[in-house]
Amino acid sequence: MGALTALLAVVLTALLGLSGASASPPEPGDPSVMTLAQQAEAFKGTLRDRGADNAPLPGVTILVTTLDGELVGTAVSDDDGNWLVPVPGPGTYLIELDDSTLPEGVLLANPDRRVNELAVQAGNERTVLFAVGSGPGGGSTQASGTLSRLASATFAGLLFGLIIAMTAIGLSLIFGTTGLVNFAHGELVSIGAIGAWWLNSPNHLGGKLSIIPAAIIAIAATAGLGAGLEKGLWKPLRARHVGLVQMLVVSIGLSLGARALLQVIFGGGRAQYFDYALQGTVTLGPLTTGWRDISILAISIATLVGVAVMLQGTRIGKAMRAVADNRDLAESSGIDVDRVVLVVWVVGGGLAGLGGILFGLDQAVSNDMGFRLLLLMFAGIILGGLGTAYGAMLGALVVGLVTEWSTVLGASPDIKVVWALLVMIIILLVRPQGILGQRERFG
Amino acid sequence: MDVMQIIGTGLTAALGPVGAFYALAAMGLNIHYGYTGLLNFGQVAFMMVGGYGMAISVAIFELPFLVGVLIGLAAAAVLALILGIPTLRLRADYLAITTIAAGEILRLLINSSPATQFTGGPFGLPSQVSDNRRFTTTFLEWNPIPAGDYGFSTIKFNATSLWLLVVLWLLVALTAWAIHAIMRSPWGRVIKSIREDEDAARSLGKNVFVYKMQSLVMGGLLGGLAGIGMSLTLSNANPVNFLPQVTFFAFTIMILGGAATVTGPVAGSIAFWFLVAGLDQAIRDAGMLPSGTEGAFRLAFVGLGLMLLIVFRPQGILGNKQELMLNG
Numbered sequence: 001m002g003a004l005t006a007l008l009a010v011v012l013t014a015l016l017g018l019s020g021a022s023a024s025p026p027e028p029g030d031p032s033v034m035t036l037a038q039q040a041e042a043f044k045g046t047l048r049d050r051g052a053d054n055a056p057l058p059g060v061t062i063l064v065t066t067l068d069g070e071l072v073g074t075a076v077s078d079d080d081g082n083w084l085v086p087v088p089g090p091g092t093y094l095i096e097l098d099d100s101t102l103p104e105g106v107l108l109a110n111p112d113r114r115v116n117e118l119a120v121q122a123g124n125e126r127t128v129l130f131a132v133g134s135g136p137g138g139g140s141t142q143a144s145g146t147l148s149r150l151a152s153a154t155f156a157g158l159l160f161g162l163i164i165a166m167t168a169i170g171l172s173l174i175f176g177t178t179g180l181v182n183f184a185h186g187e188l189v190s191i192g193a194i195g196a197w198w199l200n201s202p203n204h205l206g207g208k209l210s211i212i213p214a215a216i217i218a219i220a221a222t223a224g225l226g227a228g229l230e231k232g233l234w235k236p237l238r239a240r241h242v243g244l245v246q247m248l249v250v251s252i253g254l255s256l257g258a259r260a261l262l263q264v265i266f267g268g269g270r271a272q273y274f275d276y277a278l279q280g281t282v283t284l285g286p287l288t289t290g291w292r293d294i295s296i297l298a299i300s301i302a303t304l305v306g307v308a309v310m311l312q313g314t315r316i317g318k319a320m321r322a323v324a325d326n327r328d329l330a331e332s333s334g335i336d337v338d339r340v341v342l343v344v345w346v347v348g349g350g351l352a353g354l355g356g357i358l359f360g361l362d363q364a365v366s367n368d369m370g371f372r373l374l375l376l377m378f379a380g381i382i383l384g385g386l387g388t389a390y391g392a393m394l395g396a397l398v399v400g401l402v403t404e405w406s407t408v409l410g411a412s413p414d415i416k417v418v419w420a421l422l423v424m425i426i427i428l429l430v431r432p433q434g435i436l437g438q439r440e441r442f443g
Numbered sequence: 444m445d446v447m448q449i450i451g452t453g454l455t456a457a458l459g460p461v462g463a464f465y466a467l468a469a470m471g472l473n474i475h476y477g478y479t480g481l482l483n484f485g486q487v488a489f490m491m492v493g494g495y496g497m498a499i500s501v502a503i504f505e506l507p508f509l510v511g512v513l514i515g516l517a518a519a520a521v522l523a524l525i526l527g528i529p530t531l532r533l534r535a536d537y538l539a540i541t542t543i544a545a546g547e548i549l550r551l552l553i554n555s556s557p558a559t560q561f562t563g564g565p566f567g568l569p570s571q572v573s574d575n576r577r578f579t580t581t582f583l584e585w586n587p588i589p590a591g592d593y594g595f596s597t598i599k600f601n602a603t604s605l606w607l608l609v610v611l612w613l614l615v616a617l618t619a620w621a622i623h624a625i626m627r628s629p630w631g632r633v634i635k636s637i638r639e640d641e642d643a644a645r646s647l648g649k650n651v652f653v654y655k656m657q658s659l660v661m662g663g664l665l666g667g668l669a670g671i672g673m674s675l676t677l678s679n680a681n682p683v684n685f686l687p688q689v690t691f692f693a694f695t696i697m698i699l700g701g702a703a704t705v706t707g708p709v710a711g712s713i714a715f716w717f718l719v720a721g722l723d724q725a726i727r728d729a730g731m732l733p734s735g736t737e738g739a740f741r742l743a744f745v746g747l748g749l750m751l752l753i754v755f756r757p758q759g760i761l762g763n764k765q766e767l768m769l770n771g
Contacts, residue, residue: 070554070565070682070683071551071554071555071565072565073556073559073564073565074556086566087565088565088566088567181536181539181540237754240754242754244536245480245482245535246753246754246757248482248536248539249694249698249749249753250749250750250753250754252484252691252694252746252749253691253695253745253746253747253748253749253750253753254746254750255746256688256691256742256743256745256746256749257742257743257744257745257746257747257750258746259742259746260739260740260741260742260743260746261739261743263736263739263742264736264739264740264743268739371687375540375543375544375547378540378544379544382537382540412555412556412557414551414554414555414556415551415552415555415557417547417551418548418551418552421544421545421547421548422548424541424544425529425541425544425545428529428530428533428537428541429528429529432529432532432533432537
């Protein structure tokens with residue numbers, strides 16, 4: 001039996017190395033390479049409130065992910081503040097403290113250290129330190145725990161929902177105006193985030209560009225890329241009378257290829273922006289949050305209001321809604337449909353880039369961040385009504401809130417995205433046209 | 444750069460178990476997309492429930508191997524029903540979005556901490572369940588091939604791989620025969636008429652929804668079988684084996700070989716893995732890319748290949764362009 005096991009290990013390694021079905025490059029932490037070893041690598045630690053005589057902090061969630069962003073495990077600190085997350089093998093992982101699960105008033109001493117990139121050796125249990133303590137004005141730790149958690153989850157959900165909304169508008173309008181289900185939309189998000197990260201990084205331009213000009217250049221680049229894709233790819237394909245289903249497959253190929261190229265350029269890991277210009281915390285009633293998140297919220301709301309004003313008030317905005325509503329009718333009433341579609345791509349690309357930068361600021365920059373967001377965009381769009389801009393906004397907010405509220409209701413944080421996708425499937429069952437969609441006769 | 448080595452690596456992948464279980468997955472997808480026109484972008488979900496259904500039954504609940512296989516297949520059929528009921532009455536792209544989402548939902552659920560006691564979470568099965576039996580044991584005990592290396596020149600298989608590839612290719616042949624028979628039957632003609640014009644089929648009194656559902660279940664069963672083959676080949680069931688790109692590989696294989704043909708997915712799988720594994724080896728030999736990016740390069744290659752194929756040669760190697768005007 002032992003010989004057979006060894007043989008199996010050889011086969012396994014050979015298959016993974018030569019032809020493996022798993023396409024991710026084998027890494028030290030790749031769980032599939034580690035099947036036969038019975039080792040006990042783990043990350044562990046004890047969370048104590050430095051501001052309250054090192055009282056243990058129970059109920060705080062710690063997440064461990066691989067550098068590719070795959071979740072490995074989560075732990076919730078016990079009554080003594082202890083937590084332990086076993087990992088599948090030696091290697092480098094990201095250890096993240098979910099600050100929305102900290103009791104009210106308790107904050108990370110150094111918000112930059114919320115996510116730690118650490119390596120663990122074979123057979124080791126590595127201790128991770130998170131410096132947390134009650135900030136000024138904290139103190140009443142237990143007073144309104146649930147309310148505070150609900151408030152911070154709502155805030156986080158709104159933030160997430162607004163980011164999804166921003167990226168989903170373009171996707172929905174592109175579908176509305178051209179009928180294309182663009183699976184490569186997520187890559188515009190990643191390109192925006194990675195572009196801004198690259199320009200902002202001191203390793204490339206010597207840190208001369210702060211995050212705001214870097215973001216503006218990156219947004220302009222994704223807007224231009226949107227226009228380039230329409231002019232160079234989708235319009236010629238439409239001219240060739242390539243069917244919509246075929247174009248959908250093309251977009252999947254494009255998404256796969258672009259994501260892989262980004263992995264070659266950016267690497268498979270995750271990174272944070274170098275500029276954290278906006279630090280410090282604020283307390284608003286039951287909610288404690290950082291200026292960074294408030295800025296993200298403000299930028300998102302301002303952008304979405306701007307988009308709504310454009311759609312409602314300007315000629316081109318009205319034309320966009322008209323083409324999305326009924327392409328032939330719009331064309332016969334004298335609207336230049338090709339120009340409108342081009343503008344939709346520019347606006348959609350720019351919004352995707354901005355959404356990516358904000359998503360990267362809120363969480364982390366990675367080559368597949370857009371792809372992970374894509375399914376939530378689709379969920380939001382289907383919830384709100386395929387092809388509409390306002391439906392996409394509304395649906396995305398619902399998706400964001402459902403995602404974050406599920407953790408307050410006690411669901412495991414590593415499956416919070418699942419709830420949003422389940423809501424999408426339920427909506428398809430009961431109201432397939434979505435909340436704001438026009439009822440259409442299907443089959 | 445050793446050309447023989449590159450060709451050998453390519454052929455080993457193409458003719459080995461990997462080529463075979465991808466052929467099964469692509470044949471399932473071909474029933475969905477090629478014959479019925481259903482846009483299933485979550486074939487990996489069927490593979491996942493098939494593979495995990497078998498692995499959990501055998502490794503955790505200690506059921507006999509064949510019972511585990513049946514449970515895996517049943518799980519794939521149930522998944523098809525769950526996915527089909529909300530989406531098959533809607534436009535084609537809803538099924539695409541829902542199936543791709545289902546694959547990710549299942550992978551996240553299998554990976555999540557509440558499921559770890561059954562699925563092994565990110566550790567997969569059976570590595571963490573140390574005192575349970577491995578789900579591969581029975582299958583390997585049945586192996587009649589004496590230990591040793593088989594093959595010629597640079598193409599080599601050991602006894603385990605040879606046993607796997609014989610069983611899996613036999614299944615592929617059996618499936619090909621079954622698809623050939625079923626698509627010539629009246630049922631097959633209705634299925635193809637739904638692909639061509641759903642309303643016409645409906646106006647002839649055919650219950651389109653039921654036919655689509657049967658097609659979804661059938662292709663899903665093949666996906667489940669492929670997932671079982673994959674788990675046996677890799678001798679573990681692990682969430683990282685079931686990333687969304689597995690579906691895209693199967694899709695590219697089907698388009699490359701020729702959708703809506705019986706042997707297209709088989710030829711496609713052999714050609715695809717020969718090209719991909721050979722290219723991987725060539726890149727490694729040439730040392731053109733920094734280590735760790737070969738996997739990404741492979742994905743970029745597949746993505747570009749899929750785009751070019753679907754635009755310039757949607758009928759693939761063996762397909763008939765006249766038969767295949769897939770415009771949803």
